[in-house]
Amino acid sequence: MSQAPLRLNPDLDIAAAAAAYRRDGWVQVPDIFTPETAGFLAELLEARIDWDLAFQGEDGRPAVLGRKEIVGQGEAALQQRLRRMMTQAGSGYGFLYLAYPLITAYLAGRDPGHPVHGLTEFLNADFVRLTTAITGRTDIVKADGQLTRYRPGDFIGLHNDVGSEASDRLVAYTLGLTRQWRADWGGQLLFHDAAGDVIRGHAPRWNTLTLFSVPQYHSVAPVAAYAQAPRLSVVGWLRNAGR
Numbered sequence: 423m424s425q426a427p428l429r430l431n432p433d434l435d436i437a438a439a440a441a442a443y444r445r446d447g448w449v450q451v452p453d454i455f456t457p458e459t460a461g462f463l464a465e466l467l468e469a470r471i472d473w474d475l476a477f478q479g480e481d482g483r484p485a486v487l488g489r490k491e492i493v494g495q496g497e498a499a500l501q502q503r504l505r506r507m508m509t510q511a512g513s514g515y516g517f518l519y520l521a522y523p524l525i526t527a528y529l530a531g532r533d534p535g536h537p538v539h540g541l542t543e544f545l546n547a548d549f550v551r552l553t554t555a556i557t558g559r560t561d562i563v564k565a566d567g568q569l570t571r572y573r574p575g576d577f578i579g580l581h582n583d584v585g586s587e588a589s590d591r592l593v594a595y596t597l598g599l600t601r602q603w604r605a606d607w608g609g610q611l612l613f614h615d616a617a618g619d620v621i622r623g624h625a626p627r628w629n630t631l632t633l634f635s636v637p638q639y640h641s642v643a644p645v646a647a648y649a650q651a652p653r654l655s656v657v658g659w660l661r662n663a664g665r
């Protein structure tokens with residue numbers, strides 16, 4: 423696979439997206455990449471990633487286990503950890519999905535020469551410029567990110583994205599790369615009000631950017647047991663320089 427340059431759609435209506443974001447605190451932009459770039463990225467997520475298993479760990483921090491760590495601890499121990507996480511998800515917070523941590527992998531020299539690293543560079547160049555223009559947040563200096571792949575049963579519980587890192591999460595983004603999805607397959611990005619009702623729900627989409635300001639309460643609905651495709655996206659936060 424070539425290291426093709428990643429290109430945003432040159433015909434994006436940035437002024438319209440900016441007006442919507444500044445009015446509503448969120449915006450969705452369809453056709454965010456050129457068709458070639460969207461196809462390239464989708465193929466990457468569909469077929470070329472050695473996924474980690476990500477879930478809320480016992481210590482309240484994300485557990486991100488590579489293939490070797492999963493084999494190392496054994497299937498029974500992992501299943502026990504996941505059961506504990508599910509109990510915790512019901513009374514507090516939890517999540518479960520497959521992930522590839524872009525910044526950690528880039529800095530650690532994981533998968534040398536892999537085209538995924540071009541995406542990490544793109545996120546911290548053209549994408550930071552685009553999202554600064556849409557949100558008007560001139561304090562954005564960098565993007566973190568992870569690839570995510572949701573299988574049946576995967577989910578994220580209710581949370582508001584407020585982190586504890588040295589740099590603040592200013593704006594959350596998702597780049598949807600799910601080619602096809604059915605309305606009853608779950609996996610929607612849901613925004614919730616104080617009464618527990620859903621304010622908005624976004625189905626997994628193809629070649630679509632979603633931006634929303636932090637903090638806002640949201641969740642990812644569990645993917646249905648009978649869903650016939652993975653939910654694929656690039657997600658993360660646009661951050662300031664921090665302390």
Ligand SMILES: O=C(O)CCC(=O)C(=O)O
Nearest residue numbers: 578583596611642655657
């Ligand atoms: O995948 C999504 O649509 C949202 C992900 C999310 O809320 C998160 O990673 O904090």
Ligand SMILES: [Fe+2]
Nearest residue numbers: 581583594640
């Ligand atoms: Fe979130």
